[in-house]
Amino acid sequence: MGSFDNFLMGLMVALQPQNLFYCFIGCLAGTIVGVLPGIGPTAAVALLLPTTFSLDPISAIIMLSGIAYGSAYGGSTTSILVNVPGEACSVVTCLDGYQMARKGRAGPALGISALGSFIAGTVSVIGVMFLAPTLARAALAFGSPEYFSLMFMSMMIVTYLVRGSMAKALLMVGLGLILGTVGMDPISGRDRFVYEWLVLKDGIGVISVAIGMFGVTEILETIGSSVEKEVFDKKIKGYWPNLQDWKDSWLPIGRGTVLGFFLGIFPGLSPLIATFLSYGIEKRFSKHPEQFGTGVIEGVAAPEACNNAAATAGYVPLFSLGIPSNPLNAVLLGALMIYGLQPGPLLIKSNPTFFWGIVASMYIGNIMLVVLNLPLIPLWVMVLRIPYTLLSALILIFCFLGSYSINNDIDNVMITFAFGIFGYFLKRYGFERPPLILAFVLGPLIEKAFRQSMIFSDGSFTIFFTRPISAFFILIAFGVLITASIKKRSFADKIEDEK
Amino acid sequence: MRADKQRNRREIFFLCLAVVISAILWGTPTRIQCQEKGYPAKAVDMVVPFGPGGSIDIGARVFVGPLSRELKVPVVIRNYAGGAGLTGTTAFFNARPDGYTILATSPGGIIPTVQLSKNPAFDPRKDFLPLGYIGVSPIAMSVTKNSPFKSFDDFLQFARKNPGKLRGGVSSLGGETHIMFMSIIKDTKIDTKLIPYTTSGERVAAALGGHVDWTTGSLVSTMPYVTSGDMRVLLLTKRSPEVPGVPAGPEIGLPSVAVNIWLGFFAHAKIPKAANDRLVSAVKVAFNDPKVKDLLAKAGFIAEYKDPQEFSKLITKDWEAFAEVLEATGMKGK
Numbered sequence: 001m002g003s004f005d006n007f008l009m010g011l012m013v014a015l016q017p018q019n020l021f022y023c024f025i026g027c028l029a030g031t032i033v034g035v036l037p038g039i040g041p042t043a044a045v046a047l048l049l050p051t052t053f054s055l056d057p058i059s060a061i062i063m064l065s066g067i068a069y070g071s072a073y074g075g076s077t078t079s080i081l082v083n084v085p086g087e088a089c090s091v092v093t094c095l096d097g098y099q100m101a102r103k104g105r106a107g108p109a110l111g112i113s114a115l116g117s118f119i120a121g122t123v124s125v126i127g128v129m130f131l132a133p134t135l136a137r138a139a140l141a142f143g144s145p146e147y148f149s150l151m152f153m154s155m156m157i158v159t160y161l162v163r164g165s166m167a168k169a170l171l172m173v174g175l176g177l178i179l180g181t182v183g184m185d186p187i188s189g190r191d192r193f194v195y196e197w198l199v200l201k202d203g204i205g206v207i208s209v210a211i212g213m214f215g216v217t218e219i220l221e222t223i224g225s226s227v228e229k230e231v232f233d234k235k236i237k238g239y240w241p242n243l244q245d246w247k248d249s250w251l252p253i254g255r256g257t258v259l260g261f262f263l264g265i266f267p268g269l270s271p272l273i274a275t276f277l278s279y280g281i282e283k284r285f286s287k288h289p290e291q292f293g294t295g296v297i298e299g300v301a302a303p304e305a306c307n308n309a310a311a312t313a314g315y316v317p318l319f320s321l322g323i324p325s326n327p328l329n330a331v332l333l334g335a336l337m338i339y340g341l342q343p344g345p346l347l348i349k350s351n352p353t354f355f356w357g358i359v360a361s362m363y364i365g366n367i368m369l370v371v372l373n374l375p376l377i378p379l380w381v382m383v384l385r386i387p388y389t390l391l392s393a394l395i396l397i398f399c400f401l402g403s404y405s406i407n408n409d410i411d412n413v414m415i416t417f418a419f420g421i422f423g424y425f426l427k428r429y430g431f432e433r434p435p436l437i438l439a440f441v442l443g444p445l446i447e448k449a450f451r452q453s454m455i456f457s458d459g460s461f462t463i464f465f466t467r468p469i470s471a472f473f474i475l476i477a478f479g480v481l482i483t484a485s486i487k488k489r490s491f492a493d494k495i496e497d498e499k
Numbered sequence: 500m501r502a503d504k505q506r507n508r509r510e511i512f513f514l515c516l517a518v519v520i521s522a523i524l525w526g527t528p529t530r531i532q533c534q535e536k537g538y539p540a541k542a543v544d545m546v547v548p549f550g551p552g553g554s555i556d557i558g559a560r561v562f563v564g565p566l567s568r569e570l571k572v573p574v575v576i577r578n579y580a581g582g583a584g585l586t587g588t589t590a591f592f593n594a595r596p597d598g599y600t601i602l603a604t605s606p607g608g609i610i611p612t613v614q615l616s617k618n619p620a621f622d623p624r625k626d627f628l629p630l631g632y633i634g635v636s637p638i639a640m641s642v643t644k645n646s647p648f649k650s651f652d653d654f655l656q657f658a659r660k661n662p663g664k665l666r667g668g669v670s671s672l673g674g675e676t677h678i679m680f681m682s683i684i685k686d687t688k689i690d691t692k693l694i695p696y697t698t699s700g701e702r703v704a705a706a707l708g709g710h711v712d713w714t715t716g717s718l719v720s721t722m723p724y725v726t727s728g729d730m731r732v733l734l735l736t737k738r739s740p741e742v743p744g745v746p747a748g749p750e751i752g753l754p755s756v757a758v759n760i761w762l763g764f765f766a767h768a769k770i771p772k773a774a775n776d777r778l779v780s781a782v783k784v785a786f787n788d789p790k791v792k793d794l795l796a797k798a799g800f801i802a803e804y805k806d807p808q809e810f811s812k813l814i815t816k817d818w819e820a821f822a823e824v825l826e827a828t829g830m831k832g833k
Contacts, residue, residue, distance in 0.1 A: 331552035
């Protein structure tokens with residue numbers, strides 16, 4: 001019951017008028033930041049950081065974390081409306097979200113992603129409250145071999161992403177892995193495929209690739225087609241998710257939340273992996289997997305819930321161990337230091353008011369976000385009424401802005417457009433892009449974990465089987481592989497039927 | 500006609516006189532003001548070659564207020580993340596050398612990055628002018644609470660008896676903490692595995708989870724775990740009052756274990772002399788601002804001032820230390 005008392009104390013802190021005000025400002029700024037592809041949440045928090053120095057640390061962190069989870073809400077908006085992922089984690093939302101928008105169902109897609117995010121956010125906060133310290137310690141049991149096996153398993157599950165030819169999809173996976181090797185070698189520190197081009201030193205940015213392959217490709221595709229072609233169904237079929245949508249979505253939201261929360265705790269995993277995984281799992285569990293990618297609501301609900309749950313779970317290692325799991329949390333960690341709070345294992349114990357105040361503010365923030373976001377949906381849907389000739393130019397500008405703002409240089413814009421052109425040819429010749437993006441993100445992480453494990457074991461592969469957690473994941477991975485190859489035939493037949 | 504002409508002449512004469520007088524009256528103070536105001540006349544950009552929120556960024560931000568009060572123009576932080584610092588230092592090097600762009604960095608941002616480049620565009624020893632060194636942050640070698648090693652000596656004895664057994668964790672290859680790791684190996688000749696991690700967080704997680712036996716990291720990132728009792732510091736690159744009794748490398752016969760993370764400001768070597776002098780004195784004045792010491796401590800720095808000459812000597816010394824270690828690691832490819 002101790003946690004509950006503490007939570008009430010936190011609620012008292014969070015409900016103080018000044019903290020409510022800063023929470024609102026944070027959520028508002030976060031929503032704006034999430035919707036505008038021109039600026040990411042990490043940059044926004046860093047920009048606002050100096051202005052908070054004079055505030056009370058609790059108010060400041062309440063505001064900054066409001067920006068963080070607020071942007072996770074807003075990030076899906078551009079994915080759904082115009083196929084431009086506002087941040088890396090919204091890539092998966094593009095797959096079905098944009099197709100829904102084209103069918104005139106942008107409203108339900110936006111609605112389910114806002115409400116799904118709300119549910120996931122709220123449930124994860126409960127998780128953070130009761131499980132934070134225990135879970136953070138438990139997650140430490142994962143060393144490099146466990147990370148490798150977990151990601152290996154994820155990769156296998158995600159083969160369900162594939163809609164068409166498996167051979168083509170595997171080609172894309174291979175290409176993604178190769179693209180992922182660009183940049184500094186994580187083990188030896190030497191440059192690979194950098195060719196003295198500074199921007200490649202840190203590898204190709206996932207945001208550039210995602211914006212290029214989704215946003216820019218989309219526009220290039222319409223250039224060749226007739227002017228008369230209607231990209232969007234003008235008839236808007238409802239602004240809100242209907243009863244059937246909820247029936248289809250509630251389980252995916254639940255699964256996405258649980259998955260996102262547990263994967264979000266691990267400091268070494270990108271939330272992007274969790275969202276891909278939740279999409280793959282939904283497709284596996286679905287009665288109509290062949291429809292994924294054509295605009296089914298589960299394909300939006302699950303990854304969006306997962307994304308928010310993972311973002312919230314990221315606070316577990318941050319607050320209970322002082323370990324940031326993503327660049328945004330690294331900025332928050334720096335902020336804690338400036339406010340004179342020592343981040344680390346003692347933060348919760350020595351500053352209970354602070355920790356519980358922040359947790360309570362997250363509840364309030366989540367409610368504020370729903371109230372902020374839902375009325376905006378009809379407005380966003382109106383955006384699609386803009387004639388596509390104008391809209392496409394606007395989208396292209398957003399792609400420019402988004403890639404420029406990654407590091408304020410033109411090099412990333414060039415990379416984005418190169419991938420846009422590349423993506424156009426891939427799409428034209430029936431190669432799927434999601435497996436490429438996933439392999440591209442997973443590749444460097446898998447490589448690092450694999451090579452670290454090899455140093456651990458002096459080059460012996462048995463390390464993956466002798467450690468129980470790792471062996472468990474490897475087992476599942478092979479199980480998935482075998483059942484997939486059995487199921488694959490009937491699945492392929494279904495797609496044929498559909499055509 | 501003649502009278503007319505004369506009057507005209509007189510008029511012109513007085514007109515000229517009036518112009519001259521007014522020029523003297525108005526112009527002189529303006530000119531004096533101009534000379535005084537010549538630099539700085541607009542905002543000064545401070546390039547931080549790392550992402551926001553890191554200790555270098557926070558340390559640099561401490562100086563934004565005092566420096567802009569002293570220079571009477573805004574000082575604006577520009578974060579350039581990427582390339583382990585090379586992206587930012589290159590942007591700084593390519594900016595117009597007029598004194599309106601200065602650099603705030605640690606040795607990691609300007610020394611190893613340049614040494615590891617195949618065709619470095621600049622040499623920080625020649626192309627960057629030190630403006631002032633303002634703080635230092637020691638690096639710590641630590642083990643977890645369950646480790647059998649109570650002192651560096653215990654560690655050393657075990658490592659000598661069991662070559663290749665110990666796993667050491669390092670984040671940011673080529674950075675200062677990697678230099679400490681390699682310097683320990685160089686001076687003690689022990690044989691230990693090196694597990695590289697990408698971020699300090701991953702390294703700490705691996706240490707707390709018992710996946711590595713020892714690790715080197717900045718003292719500021721290690722302190723929270725020392726306070727909580729999860730980690731023990733066995734060796735430092737420089738003594739610190741925060742962990743009393745822990746020796747620094749040179750004290751126990753490890754002379755190379757002495758490269759610290761420092762924070763200093765630089766200008767482009769081609770900036771006007773006047774601007775350079777103005778910046779050097781401004782940094783010194785800003786350093787003496789009463790709040791600076793406290794704020795630097797919060798970011799993990801021990802406030803310490805070195806003037807450009809001393810600072811320059813230190814850079815030459817660190818340059819050699821980095822070069823030697825990077826050579827030994829084989830990071831410098833052919």
